[in-house]
Amino acid sequence: MFKWVLVGEVGVGKSSLVLRYTEDVYVGESVETIGADFKVKYATVDKKRLKIQIWDTAGQEKFRVMTSSYFVGARGVIVVYDITDRNSFVAVEKWLKEAKALSNVTPNSPPSPMHFIIVGNKTDLAQKRQVTEEELKQLAEKYKAKYCETSAKERQGVVASFDMLCASSLLEPGDQETSSADI
Secondary structure, three states, rough: OOEEEEEEEEOOOHHHHHHHHHHOOOOOOOOOOOEEEEEEEEEOOOOOEEEEEEEEEEOOOHHHHHHHOOOOOOOOEEEEEEEEOOOHHHHHHHHHHHHHHOOOOOOOOOOOOOEEEEEEEEEHHHHHOOOOOHHHHHHHOOOOOOOEEEEOOEEHHHHHHHHHHHHOOOOOOOOOOOOOOOO
């Protein structure tokens, strides 16, 4: 099983991305996540069936203390920002640094490799864009992270972003739930 954690500022669309990926649903009016929520999804990547546990964390500062416990055992971190909100993009570095620091918080076992992807969400609002794709690319290169842009509303890039993280995670042996099953 893979455990992934979504982090990012309030209102960037973390919950919308999770719902679109796990249930193919888009809810226009999102409800604020209190603490964290998680969903389980089965996916097939490179002919391997994977069980993925996706943790959707609150972006509010008052819930930040609890966030560290969500990283225990996590294999991937998806840092989400809103392409129409420069401040949410500026905060990505803070989230990446915090996630990297917390990724080695695995009690009684060696730290597992952590995979990072930076996701610029809300491409359906491209006319209000405040962050360029080039800025995203440069930040991702700086932190050796994968990157993509999505629209949970229009389904654009959502599955591809999660598949990208799956593929990265599969590079290490022994992580798939079942072996080479063609599903």
